[in-house]
Amino acid sequence: MTLLARNLAVCLFVALLTGITVAQQPRTIIFLDPAHGGPDPGAHLPNDLLEKNFTLAFATRLRAQLSTSGFAVISTRDADPAVPFTTDQRAEIANHAHPAACLILHATDSGSGVHIITSALTPTQDDPHAPIPWNTAQSASIPQSLTLANEIGLALQRAKLPVILSRASIRPVDNLTCPALAIEIAPLGAGDDQTPITDANYQQNIAKAIATALINWRTRQQQAAAAPAAAAGGAQK
Amino acid sequence: MIPRYQRILFWSLIAGILLMTAFLLRGCEQAHRRLAAPNDFTPIAAPTSTSTEDVTLYIANDAEASITPATESISLPQTPTLRARALVEHLLAAYADPGSAHPLQGGPAVDDVFILPDPQPAAGDQPGQLAVVNLRGAFVNNHPSGIQVEALTIDSIIGTLHAALPEITAIRFLVDGQPHDTLSGHADLLRTYPATDTTTKPMPPIETK
Numbered sequence: 023m024t025l026l027a028r029n030l031a032v033c034l035f036v037a038l039l040t041g042i043t044v045a046q047q048p049r050t051i052i053f054l055d056p057a058h059g060g061p062d063p064g065a066h067l068p069n070d071l072l073e074k075n076f077t078l079a080f081a082t083r084l085r086a087q088l089s090t091s092g093f094a095v096i097s098t099r100d101a102d103p104a105v106p107f108t109t110d111q112r113a114e115i116a117n118h119a120h121p122a123a124c125l126i127l128h129a130t131d132s133g134s135g136v137h138i139i140t141s142a143l144t145p146t147q148d149d150p151h152a153p154i155p156w157n158t159a160q161s162a163s164i165p166q167s168l169t170l171a172n173e174i175g176l177a178l179q180r181a182k183l184p185v186i187l188s189r190a191s192i193r194p195v196d197n198l199t200c201p202a203l204a205i206e207i208a209p210l211g212a213g214d215d216q217t218p219i220t221d222a223n224y225q226q227n228i229a230k231a232i233a234t235a236l237i238n239w240r241t242r243q244q245q246a247a248a249a250p251a252a253a254a255g256g257a258q259k
Numbered sequence: 260m261i262p263r264y265q266r267i268l269f270w271s272l273i274a275g276i277l278l279m280t281a282f283l284l285r286g287c288e289q290a291h292r293r294l295a296a297p298n299d300f301t302p303i304a305a306p307t308s309t310s311t312e313d314v315t316l317y318i319a320n321d322a323e324a325s326i327t328p329a330t331e332s333i334s335l336p337q338t339p340t341l342r343a344r345a346l347v348e349h350l351l352a353a354y355a356d357p358g359s360a361h362p363l364q365g366g367p368a369v370d371d372v373f374i375l376p377d378p379q380p381a382a383g384d385q386p387g388q389l390a391v392v393n394l395r396g397a398f399v400n401n402h403p404s405g406i407q408v409e410a411l412t413i414d415s416i417i418g419t420l421h422a423a424l425p426e427i428t429a430i431r432f433l434v435d436g437q438p439h440d441t442l443s444g445h446a447d448l449l450r451t452y453p454a455t456d457t458t459t460k461p462m463p464p465i466e467t468k
Contacts, residue, residue: 062444065444066404130405131404142410176465186407186461192447193440193441196447
């Protein structure tokens with residue numbers, strides 16, 4: 023066998039192995055929901071900006087950032103449809119896709135910085151096979167949602183952005199079966215030095231921080247999944 | 260020479276005019292008396308001294324995303340439904356004051372508060388009461404839009420009702436007597452909220468290993 027043929031065979035084998043590995047490790051899915059849309063404009067923000075338009079623009083920015091970081095992104099809308107999905111339909115899309123994290127994007131003129139909101143439902147520790155009511159579907163995922171909120175909060179803090187972690191009852195967060203958060207973007211600071219939410223740099227910093235947090239979150243999830251397997255392997259030996 | 264029938268017609272018309280004038284004058288007098296009646300400040304009942312009492316209001320702060328209890332001395336009716344309504348109205352009116360940390364538009368906000376036996380008490384708990392807060396459409400339409408700001412209003416009402424009327428175990432919201440999806444596009448108004456102490460102080464993110 024010539025050297026060229028041998029090299030070609032090695033390359034093919036490596037490519038085959040890589041392909042198998044990639045096929046075994048599907049890309050982590052992130053669900054994005056730019057809130058409102060169509061006849062529901064959401065909040066009326068300064069400079070005649072509607073919340074539905076802002077959330078769509080920010081979702082596009084965040085989607086690009088997440089795709090660059092190796093995530094697969096599912097979004098409930100890429101435009102402003104005449105008849106948008108209802109909150110129940112948005113939750114159904116997410117629950118069918120089984121994403122690693124669900125992010126519901128909002129904007130407001132009240133408060134300052136980034137508000138990360140987790141469901142106010144009480145966590146349940148019942149039988150995992152028991153039926154879950156639709157209105158409290160998120161209750162089983164509250165601990166993971168709180169961990170994810172903390173992770174994103176830390177990333178925003180490291181990016182020198184003010185962040186508030188809080189809890190509230192909002193749809194579709196309460197109906198989601200994945201770790202879910204609502205991310206509400208408010209202007210930065212107050213008074214004359216206020217940075218509006220339309221500031222591209224401000225938006226980019228938030229998107230970057232969220233992507234960084236999700237990378238850390240994915241790594242932790244993979245480590246947590248690998249730890250029991252390693253322990254089981256060690257016990258067999 | 261004026262014909263006889265014309266003279267009769269003339270005097271009949273004059274009589275009609277006089278009758279109509281008398282009728283109009285009497286109508287005006289009655290209307291004036293009716294309109295002036297509310298301005299009659301003649302004392303009818305002996306004055307009663309209204310005693311004030313200390314109540315705890317759960318005050319929201321947008322900048323801190325917090326709810327802090329604060330004690331105020333106000334006079335309230337004794338009937339629980341009227342008491343609950345007056346309390347919520349007082350709380351929401353305070354947010355319309357200049358310099359409020361959770362600014363809301365002024366004006367009447369609450370139509371009624373109904374107190375009923377709780378149809379779905381939590382398992383193991385004593386049956387309590389369900390308060391149904393019927394908000395006015397004008398208040399809801401003018402409420403600032405946002406998850407946090409709406410949640411703070413809801414939590415502020417819940418905490419205040421819970422502190423003043425501990426027998427209330429659950430709270431629901433209506434708008435103009437009808438179920439309403441959200442307060443102003445975000446906070447869920449279709450669910451029943453447990454009446455609890457809603458004091459909130461958001462914690463910063465915690466470093467993990």
